Amino acid sequence: MTSWAITANGLRKSYGDKTVLDGIDLAVPEGTVFSLLGPNGAGKTTAVKILSTLVSPDPASGEIRVGGHDLATDPRAARAAIGVTGQFSAVDGLITGEENMLLMADLHHLSRGEGRRVAAELLERFDLTEAAKKPASTYSGGMKRRLDIAMTLVGDPRIIFLDEPTTGLDPRSRHNMWQIIRGLVSGGVTVFLTTQYLEEADQLADQIAVLNDGRIAAQGTAEELKRRIPGGHVRLRFSDPAAYQFAAVTLPEAARDDASLTLRVPGDGSQRALRSLLGRLDAAGIEADELTVHTPDLDDVFFALTGADPRHGQSDPTSQSTLPSQSKENVR
Template sequence: MTDSAITASGLRKAYQDKTVLDGIDLDVRAGTIFSLLGPNGAGKTTTVNVLTTLAKADGGTVRVAGHDLATEAKAVRAAIGVTGQFAAVDELLTGQENLQLMVDLNPANGGKRVVAELLERFDLVESARKPASTYSGGMRRKLDLAMTLVGNPRIIFLDEPTTGLDPRSRRTMWSIIRELVGDGVTIFLTTQYLEEADQLADRIAVLDHGRLVAQGTPDDLKRQIPGTHVRLRFTTVAELHEAARLIADSTRDDEALTLRVPSDGGTKSLRALLDRLDEHSLNAEGCTVHTPDLDDVFLALTGRTAEVVAK
C-alpha cells in the first residue's frame, strides 16, 4: 500500500434526480484516523457504501488499498473491514459462535486461535458463551468490531460506531480504535458526535449537501473560525469597569464579573494583555483562553449547530 490508503477524485453518486455526492475529493493517509462529519442526509453513509463496493459510483475515480475500485472490487473487499451503523451480530448465537462463523467464512485466518484472541482483546471472555441477545449495546458493538477483524483488514470503515452507546462504552470504543491505529490499521470514521471526531481524528472532512465544505486537522478547522478570546474574571465591579474602560473592543458581563477580550490565543498577545493590566494595578482573579470548538465549525460551515447534527 502507498502512503494513501484511500483516494477519491470527483466522486459522484445520485439516486434518480437527487444528487447525493457532488464531486468529492479525498485523500486518507495510511495508518491514520480520517473522520467524515456531516448532518443527517449529508451523504456520509453513501460515501462509505461507495468506498466499500456496496454501491456503484456514477462518476469519479477511487483507489482503496492501492486497488482501483471500479476494476478491482474483489481485491478492495479483501483489504477492508466494515462496521455499519447497527451491530450485525446474530442474536441467536453466542459471542463465540458469531466469531467462529466469521472464521468459518474466512478459513485462512487462524481458526479457534483467532476467536480466543479476539474474545480476550475485546474483553468478551466471560460473556463468550452467552447469546448475543443478552449483550448490552456496548458489548454488541465490540463483538461487531471483533467480527470485522477476523479477516485482518488493513482499512476499517466505521459508520457511526458509537451511536446509542453510553459515555463509558463510547470511550471504551475510542480506546479500541486507537489501539487498532497503533497496529497500523487505517480507520475511516463517520460520526455525528463532534467530540468523537475531535478526540480521535488525525484529519476531518465536513460534508454538507453532498459536497465537502472543509478539510483539515481538527485544529486547522477551528483556526478557520473567528472567536478566540481571553476571558478575565475580577472580584469587584469597580475593577471590571476599569478594565473594560482600559481595553478596547472588550465585552463585559457584570453578573459574572468577567471581561471578554478578542485575541489570537498566542502567548505574546496574552502577555501583552496581562502586562497592560499590571501597569494600571489591575489584578484579574482568573484568566482563561477560549478557542472555537467543532460546534462552532459546524455552525459556520453548515449553518447548523451540533445539537441539530446529533439528532
C-alpha cells in the same frame, strides 16, 4: 512521504435526479482516524458504501483508491484490505459470540485450527472470553459492538470503516469503544469514521471533513476547524474595580460587563494570540484574578458550516441516522 490508505478524486453519486455526492475529494493517510461529519442526508453512509465497494460510484467520478487498489479495476483486492462495521450490528443473536467469530473465520476461508486461534485471540482482546459461550442475544449493547468490531478484524484488515459505531451506546460503553479505536490505530490500522457524536470526532479524529449538500464544506484537524469559526475569546475577571477600569481602557476592543467586572477579549484561542494578550497585560502592569480561554467547539463548526443548508433534515437514501441539534460552548 505520506502513504495514503484512501484517496478519491471527484467522487460522485446520484439517485435519480438527487445528487448525493457532488465531486468530493478525500485523502486519508495510513494509520490515522479520518472522520466524515455532515447533517442527515449529506451522503456520509453513501460515501462509506462506495469506498467499501458495496455501492458503485457514478461513471463521472475520478479515480478512487483504497489500500492502494483502484476500485474501478481491482475491487476484489480493495475488498480484501478492508473491514466494515455498519450502524446496525451484524451480530447473529441466535448463536454464541464464539460461533459468530468462527462463522466469520469460515467466510475468510481460514482453516479450522487457524479460525479457532484467531477467534480466541480476538475474544480475549475485546474482553469477551467469559461471554464467548453465551448467545449473543444476551449481550449488552456495548458487548455487541465490541463483538461486531472483533468480527470485522478476523480478516486482519488494514483499513476499517466504522459507520456510526457508538450509536445507541451509553457514555461508558462509548468511551470504551473510543479506547478500542485508539488501540487499532496505534497498531497501524486506518479508521474511516462517521459519527453523529461531534465530541467523538473531536476526541478521535486526526482529520475531519464536513460534508454538506454533497460537497466537502471544510476539512482539517479539529483545532483548525474550530479556529475558522468566530466567537472565540479570552475572559478576564477582576475583583478590583480600579484594575478593571484600567484594563478596559488598555483593551478597548474588549466587551465589558461592569456588573461582574469581566472583559471578553476577541481571540482565536491560538498560543500566538494568547501570548500577545498576556504581553499587553504585562506591559501595562495589569493582573487579572481569573483568565479563561473560550473557543468554539465542533458543534459550533458543524452548525456554522451546515445550518443554512436547505436540504438539512432530509434523509440520505442509504442512511437513517440523525445528528444532534444542540450546540454548546467549549471552555478550556
